[in-house]
Amino acid sequence: MSDAVDRLEQAEREREQARERVEEVGADRLRTCRDAYRELTRLLDDYDGRATGSGDFQAYTQFEGAVATVVGNLDEDVPEYDTFEAVDDHLQQRRLSESDFERAREMLAPVADLVGRLDDLEAAREAYVQARRDARRRIGTLDDRVAELERLERLGDADLDAPVERLREPIDAYDEAVREAFGAFRGDASARDLLDLIERAGAFPLVEFRSPPAELLTYVHDHEAGTEPLPTLLEYADYSGSKLDHYVEDPAALRSAVATRRTYLRDIDAEPLTVGWPPPPAAELPWLCGEYRSVVAGFADESVVARLREVRALARREEYERLRESALARSELTDEERERVASGAVERDLAAAREERAAIEEALSTHGELGDPP
Structure with missing residues (x-):
């Protein structure tokens, strides 16, 4: 079996597994969840240190309002909706500390794992596309090898005593x-x-x-x-x-x-x-x-x-x-090349190269180009 075929089939399996994990939840629902997660983590990073303690009251009110808006815009069927609500409840306090921000990040960890399925699918798709590219490059290498082996085989059959x-x-x-x-x-x-x-x-x-x-x-x-x-x-x-x-x-x-x-x-x-x-x-x-x-x-x-x-x-x-x-x-033929032709090594190598090329072509046909992501 060709290494290129093995890598392509492995990439296809991993892509299919990643796609199934996304479809278990639904791609659109996951994207909505990811957008909310990214916005909340951005707010936590932007306001950490500004909206804590008895510092900037304006920053505190802006932060709580922004968090409430993000969560309030979510439908209840969004994955991890309860987690978003719990984070909102946790942050709606009269005073926030550094530990409150850290606790909010910990609470969002399950959301990070969930939306990571989209990143995993994208990575799997990229790996699959790369595996197809590698397979195409291998075909090019095999084409060159087949041509060279055919040349050796042809020259090996030439009449060295012909009146050139x-x-x-x-x-x-x-x-x-x-x-x-x-x-x-x-x-x-x-x-x-x-x-x-x-x-x-x-x-x-x-x-x-x-x-x-x-x-x-x-x-x-x-x-x-x-x-x-x-x-x-x-x-x-x-x-x-x-x-x-x-x-x-x-x-x-x-x-x-x-x-x-x-x-x-x-x-x-x-x-x-x-x-x-x-x-x-x-x-x-x-x-x-x-x-x-x-x-x-x-x-x-x-x-x-x-x-x-x-x-x-x-x-x-x-x-x-x-x-x-x-x-x-x-x-052009060296003594070693003449010996390889005479021993049948060139014929065997040529058959192996042709077989590998055919296997890669079949694999590329079976595992086709990707359409738009789900």
Whole structure:
């Protein structure tokens, strides 16, 4: 049995018990009783010390009048009505002492216990709602676990001897070619052209370049230094102020726009345009290659684009997913995971996770959402 189910069922039992205790008296009658109890205890707290002894006579008369009004407004069918009347009688004296106030509080103790049933019900309802939330969170955790176990089971069934080089060779050839072409572009093109290309790549969600900072783009467009290649700009950024004066018109602008962004500029490389290994699913590969082509064509020659087309064509092969599964298994499965699959441990864990999830769903269906409180 799932702990989440146990907690939900326990919360339901406690909520039902609390609800029955309220219904024994009646929720409306209990609320009326609670309102009177709260008002009397407030009056006792407010006037204790002021309406005692031979002190403030006005406070004394206000206090006795307020108590009489609270009790006088109660119907006789209010729970603990006799207790309220007894408290009123007790306090209607010519002179009150501290002990009279304390005695009144003691007399109201049974009322406190009675109206506490409403608080108990509210607490039980909150605990029940929390138990449902916890059960939903547990389902989310189990969904993740089921997905991971299904992945292990699937990869464990993969053919580790499959000829994955049929996929890897064209992918590696493209990745190497695009890295070489981008490296040449990064070293030779103006920083302006390079950053413009990266900014345009932002229109393609699958090309994960970090967008150039606005101040950097403005600088390379508005200053002559923007026509220099990126490595030159980075070299300038390391110059002292006096040395930089000989190379750029506005050293301060370069330091502000470029020197403060060395890390971003140095990290610019071709990785956002590589396919990588293991490759993506067949359904994703054509989309990925399509977006890559839109960017790659802006700096690489036709030979690189041709290699990218070869990679895209891989997704049409019937063997693609089988080979990809083998590649994933080789790359991602540890020896321990392979042993767990082989021993049946993954299969057992998967069955247990599915069973627990189904039990929680059934419990949530059986013990539904709460309506308005009684």
